[in-house]
Amino acid sequence: MSQESEVPEGDHFSVRKQKLEELRQRGREVYPHKFERIHSCQEAIELFDPESDEDLGAEVKVAGRIRGRRLHGKAAFGDLVDASGQIQIYLSPNYLEQEEQFEEFTELWDLGDYGGVRGELFETNEGEISIVVRELTLLAKGLRPLPEKFHGLKDRELRYRKRYLDLLDNREVRDTFKQRSQFISALRRYLEERDFLEVETPMMQTLAGGAEAEPFETHHNALDLDLYLRIAPELFLKRLLVGGFERLFEINRNFRNEGISTRHNPEFTMLELYWSYADYEKIMELAEELVSAAVKEVAGSHKTNFRGEEIDWSTPWRRLSLQEAIEAETGLEIAVDTPPEETRKLAADAGYELDEKSTAGGQLLELFEEAVEAKLTEPTFVIDFPADVSPLAKEHREDERLAERFELFAGGLEVGNAYTELNDPLKQRRNFEEQADSEEEIDDNFLEALEYGMPPAGGLGLGIDRLVMLLTDSSSIRDVILFPLLQPRDNG
RNA sequence: GAGCCGGUAGCUCAGCCCGGUAGAGCAUCGGACUUUUAAUCCGGUGGCCGUGGGUUCGAAUCCCACCCGGCUCACCA
Secondary structure, eight states: OOSSOOOOOOOHHHHHHHHHHHHHHTTOOSSOSOOOOOOOHHHHHHHOOTTOOSSSOOEEEEEEEEEEEEEOSSOEEEEEEETTEEEEEEEOTTTOSSTTHHHIIIIIOOTTOEEEEEEEEEEOTTOOEEEEEEEEEEEEOOOSOOOOTTTOOOOHHHHHHTHHHHHHHOHHHHHHHHHHHHHHHHHHHHHHHTTOEEOOOOSEESSOOSSOSOOOEEEETTTTEEEEEOSOSHHHHHHHHHTTOOEEEEEEEEEOOSOOBTTBOSEEEEEEEEEETOOHHHHHHHHHHHHHHHHHHHHSSSEEEETTEEEEOOSSOEEEEHHHHHHHHHOOOOOTTSOHHHHHHHHHHTTOOOOOOSSHHHHHHHHHHHHTGGGOOSOEEEEEEEGGGOTTBOBOSSOTTEEEEEEEEETTEEEEEEEEBOOOHHHHHHHHHHHSOTTOOOOHHHHHHHHTOOOOEEEEEEEHHHHHHHHHTOSSGGGSSSSOOOOOOSOO
């Protein structure tokens, strides 16, 4: 530096602020507006010609964050990182156009600062393609130290609260979220290519219907109107079937005011699609083609690993009825209309403690969830659910005690739910009335829409977060949601 | 909501059983060093030991409550 160092001791933050001031006093812009980057780090490396006899190769102009720095008196090395990768920069007063930039770099720059670099490519004695720096531009001063590079950021709480640091330090995290994006993009493309229309329906609803879940409540001031965040888009998407859209889908958030777990975040992403004139058989074919194609596209293979087990997404997928699934796992043959107390007793004898449910179907479902669900590793359609737990599904064409409904499981997780949609407005009203608690309001506007005539249709819901968990071998849903909900803290 | 585990320097971690006044590596600061790459060498700074209470002459350490997080379970998708 010019005379004595102006950088006294102190904590990281104040030391860096003083360096920033010192740079400003030297006339340096600390947060410039732009930088004409010409090459990514990766492109710069690829530009290097190992055959050339020249000491110095092509001129490049790169920008990124300084993640490593090795100072050697009159020489210095730095690692410049951008989204494409990283490249080493080499500084020496001999090469810099402004010699004083050398001590700026060694004394006033810090790890984590953003910088732009112009210089020529060369290969070091150790064989690393590097840039000998001619001109150095500070692009943004960092005031806090980044987590240590070698061990990375490990603290789970910090990783969720400060996801930007997690992304900076942990490559797997970056890869997971890239794959999430690619997966959703692949699903969308597949559906668009088949003439499905993407729509958006209300997140804020006066009645939270389409699923059974506790909603979040909110309020519109100007209308003085209580509203709910949606728990499902289903009832609105079906209105659009009435409106004549024959193939449609929505990829968006649902909100459920329930417990948080490794499989549950209060807001989560669902794909829901509806297809006029299709039934649940056709929806099964679509679902397996859609998901296996998207998995293949993102993973490069139909096989993925989840919690140490391989999942093979090749079609066709296994199909078995709910009753078959229960019998295969427990040996219990239980009819859909076996009274709930009896089912509970039979299950208890077989070693399954069930919560009390009011309906026969509810008790059967409980047994399935308890005994079977976690064991369904390979993609499996469990079909033909009890009608009394499927109020939005059409009754089974061969057995009115059943609904034409399937759920999709993989890796022990429920990832999909689908029906031949109920389009009989009178039956739908009866189902709502039978199901509704006395307090609960029925969505009359939806029923009115059905009364105008909804075409026969199949519908499907896919839990995107859980599919991404399976795709990326993430054991917690928080690892596939960039900012999972956490209890707020003072610092974060 | 319940059970178990965890919270010590900016980061990664020891110390806790068995109480005696706070440690390491990286980062940071000062010094040496012109091809290093987890650079190296020498010397420093840095802590309300999650919060509050209790026991004790003395608490990071033992006890109680609470906060935050993780895992398992419950509710659910």
